[in-house]
Amino acid sequence: MRRIEEIYWLRFYGCLAVFGFHFLDRLNQYLNNVYIDLARIPTVLGTPIFIFISIFLFSARYGDRPPSGFLAKRLQYVMVPYVVYGLIYSLTKYVNLRREDVPVDLVDTLVDYLIYAGWHGYFLIIAMQFYAFYWLYSRYGLERWLPPGPWLVLGSLIGIAYWGLTRHFAIDPPGYLLWIAPLGWIYLFFLAMLVVRHYPQLALQRLHEVPWIKWLSRPELLLAYVVAIALFTWFGWLEHSSKETWVVPLFILFTLFTVTRLRSVRATPLVKFVNRYSFGIYLAHPMFFAMVDFAHEFVPFSLFVYSLLLIVVGMAGSITLNRVANGIPGGGMLFGKTLHVPADRQTPAPQIR
Numbered sequence: 001m002r003r004i005e006e007i008y009w010l011r012f013y014g015c016l017a018v019f020g021f022h023f024l025d026r027l028n029q030y031l032n033n034v035y036i037d038l039a040r041i042p043t044v045l046g047t048p049i050f051i052f053i054s055i056f057l058f059s060a061r062y063g064d065r066p067p068s069g070f071l072a073k074r075l076q077y078v079m080v081p082y083v084v085y086g087l088i089y090s091l092t093k094y095v096n097l098r099r100e101d102v103p104v105d106l107v108d109t110l111v112d113y114l115i116y117a118g119w120h121g122y123f124l125i126i127a128m129q130f131y132a133f134y135w136l137y138s139r140y141g142l143e144r145w146l147p148p149g150p151w152l153v154l155g156s157l158i159g160i161a162y163w164g165l166t167r168h169f170a171i172d173p174p175g176y177l178l179w180i181a182p183l184g185w186i187y188l189f190f191l192a193m194l195v196v197r198h199y200p201q202l203a204l205q206r207l208h209e210v211p212w213i214k215w216l217s218r219p220e221l222l223l224a225y226v227v228a229i230a231l232f233t234w235f236g237w238l239e240h241s242s243k244e245t246w247v248v249p250l251f252i253l254f255t256l257f258t259v260t261r262l263r264s265v266r267a268t269p270l271v272k273f274v275n276r277y278s279f280g281i282y283l284a285h286p287m288f289f290a291m292v293d294f295a296h297e298f299v300p301f302s303l304f305v306y307s308l309l310l311i312v313v314g315m316a317g318s319i320t321l322n323r324v325a326n327g328i329p330g331g332g333m334l335f336g337k338t339l340h341v342p343a344d345r346q347t348p349a350p351q352i353r
Helices: 006-027 034-062 070-099 106-115 122-139 148-168 186-197 199-203 211-216 219-234 247-261 269-276 278-298 303-326 331-335
Strands: none
Touching (some): 006 034, 006 247, 006 278, 006 303, 034 219, 070 106, 070 278, 148 247, 186 247, 211 247, 278 303
């Protein structure tokens, strides 16, 4: 059994990327310049990272034999927090609009958040779809018809076409229905399955046995692509979110670089700490951002103080809420379970066969 130390680093990065993306959204209300756009570039990988990690770990742990009750357990741990936080965010939105004398219907607000996935928890709907697909893929041997190698290429082209065409034709269904469709994310599934297949060679640094990974994981290739993105950003030619055509190759290059370079780099205590509360941070941080915004209405802060409060209150509040919730029976199920992350360096990290 081999330890998957780099997953800690990926989850740490993904958590901070999502947090950072929403943080920059807040700052964008006060600063709208190219430097904010440049800062967004590394944050667009947050949502794809979480999807990739989930499929990677399931395939690494269970192979083609997902355990009994796999889907029921995933449904419980993912969709219950979706409903709980969806209710919190939708009711908060309703109260705020009413406070501002904006005419709004409670039922419409609930439908927008819970049915149309119109909040950042849309990621949970995407994840649940791929959990179900992993179960079908493994249980019924779909690899025979959907081999991960060719389908990574095809899935990437599908994702690029999906995001490009929906933007070109200005397709805009209610909520985030456009975002939760699996077509834009299917490449992540096959990338995870392919990395698991070749992980023994990656772990032992036998990249010559997988030449296409050796070539795509080269740091100079990733650097050149990032420089190109930065140049396009500087001239105002790109939009920045995880739902853009240019994110697909960026994520593939970044992930292959990471899994081939961080294999032997031990996760620090800080990285493991953030990992432990990453689900809670993902779900709760906009709620604490909103608290800072509410206070800002009555006690205007300087931009520096406002930014600092967003970071400190957003991170500390999310972690505290998650810790308190998981200390109450059933609280983790409602507000997102903490991950079991070994604190000492001698305890094995996540495993792969």
